[in-house]
Structures are given as structure tokens and as C-alpha cells.
Amino acid sequence: MTFKKINRDRIIRFLKFSVHLFQVIYEKLTSGDKDYFLPFKYDHIQHYYGKDCLDIGAGTGRFSLYLQDQGHTITPIDVVDKAIEEIDLDIFDGQNINKADKSFSTSIFMFVLHHTDTQVELLKEAARVTRDYIIVAEDIVESRLDKMFGNIHLNTSPWAKGNNSFRSKKEWIELFSKLNLELVEINDIPIHIYPIYPVNRTIFVLKPI
Structure with a gap:
């Protein structure tokens, strides 16, 4: 050449x-x-979404509403009500999920965990209230560039920010293993899908053991 x-x-x-x-x-x-990530958040893994889903950190409520339109029963929760959609949002303390054991077929964290320092507590609570699958979508820090964009994101986001909340893919997988969450499927979202904020992103599908 x-x-x-x-x-x-x-x-x-x-x-x-x-x-x-x-x-x-x-x-x-x-x-x-x-939603530029919708094919990865739902279309490619929709068979892991059960009838009743818990949307942890529902934010604007858009994804909760989308899931509802697809026929799922959704319980959206967050630490603050910033929903712009007509959803019945429950407020919680960011650590303790006030739901009975195995209440939901699927629990969802859509780009939520990097906004909190209580990742372990939230994942444990999700495992407690979930029968089948936990779906985690996260920004992944693998390089200095990822870290730089991550810090910019946290400092310009209207949501809360964790002090040491970003992890590499390996670090997430290690954390899931420590919490007895079986890794069922892993999907990487190409950086070019959303070049305004070009970081690595991954969706993990987990099963409580």
C-alpha cells in the first residue's frame, strides 16, 4: 500500500x-x-427485559416511558425528581431500595453508577430485589482521554457525581464477580455512535447467583 x-x-x-x-x-x-444508544440498551438485548422492571436512576424518565410503551411494567426510582415525562417516580436515598426480595424480573442501571459512590450498596440491593437479570450500562475509563471526558461530563452534568466512580471494563467485571453477579453478556457501544462525548461504553447483562 x-x-x-x-x-x-x-x-x-x-x-x-x-x-x-x-x-x-x-x-x-x-x-x-x-436516544443514540437505544439499539444497544434495548433492541440488541430485549430478551433480557422481563415483564416487570425496576429502573434505578430513572433520570428524565424517557427510557422508563419507552420500556412502558414496549409493554413492560416499569417502576422508576431516583434520588431526585427531574423527570420530564409523565411517570410515577419513587424517590429513594440512593442506597436502600424499599422493595421486597425478588420483586422484579429485571433491574436497570442506565449510565447511573458513575454518578454515585455507593455502587456496591446499589448493586447488592439490585441483586436482592431482582429475580432474573440486572442490566448495567456504563461509561468505561480505559485511557487518559476517557478520564478527561469523564471528568468533563461529571462537572457539566445536572446529576450527582461520584468522587472515584469511573472504572475500566476489567474493574467492573471484577466488582461484579466479588458481588456474585454472573456475567451473562457484554456489549460494547462504538465510540462514534455519540462523538460529542467520545468515550468507551459497555452494557453488562448480569444474573444474581
Whole structure:
């Protein structure tokens, strides 16, 4: 392969990335409700979502409402009510989930755990109230660049921030193992899906043992 061809290929990739970035920025500015991660959060793993789901850290409530529209019964909880959708949100203390053992078929943490320092307590509580699967989506810190973007995210996010809340993929897997959470499936979200905030992201499907 010649030097010119290598440069040309890089230019083409850069132009394609730039076009995609422009599209994402445009859509973000003109429509704040698009979920770029939806295929990974739901479509690719929908068979792990049971009839009754607990959405821990429901945030705006958009994903809870989406799951409800798909036919699931949703119980959304969060430490503060910032829902912009019409959902019946329960407020909790961020550590103790006031639900009976094995109340839900599926519990969900959608990009929530990096906003808290009580990750262990929350995962233990999720394991207690869940019959089948726990789905965790997280920003992954594997490089200095990931850490830099993560810090920017935490300092500009309207949600709470943990002091040492980001982990590498290996560190998450080790934590799940210590908590007796079996890793059933793991899916990486390509960085280019959301280039405004280009960090590694992974969705873990877990089963309480």
C-alpha cells in the first residue's frame, strides 16, 4: 500500500466522521429527545427485559416511558425528581431500595453508577430485589482521554457525581464477580455512535447467583 493511499484513506475516514459528527450535533440541537444508544440498551438485548422492571436512576424518565410503551411494567426510582415525562417516580436515598426480595424480573442501571459512590450498596440491593437479570450500562475509563471526558461530563452534568466512580471494563467485571453477579453478556457501544462525548461504553447483562 502506498503512502498516498494511506493518507487518502485517512482523509476519507476523517470526512465521514466529520459528517456524522455534524449530523449528531444538528440532531442534538434540534431534537433533545433522541436516544443514540437505544439499539444497544434495548433492541440488541430485549430478551433480557422481563415483564416487570425496576429502573434505578430513572433520570428524565424517557427510557422508563419507552420500556412502558414496549409493554413492560416499569417502576422508576431516583434520588431526585427531574423527570420530564409523565411517570410515577419513587424517590429513594440512593442506597436502600424499599422493595421486597425478588420483586422484579429485571433491574436497570442506565449510565447511573458513575454518578454515585455507593455502587456496591446499589448493586447488592439490585441483586436482592431482582429475580432474573440486572442490566448495567456504563461509561468505561480505559485511557487518559476517557478520564478527561469523564471528568468533563461529571462537572457539566445536572446529576450527582461520584468522587472515584469511573472504572475500566476489567474493574467492573471484577466488582461484579466479588458481588456474585454472573456475567451473562457484554456489549460494547462504538465510540462514534455519540462523538460529542467520545468515550468507551459497555452494557453488562448480569444474573444474581
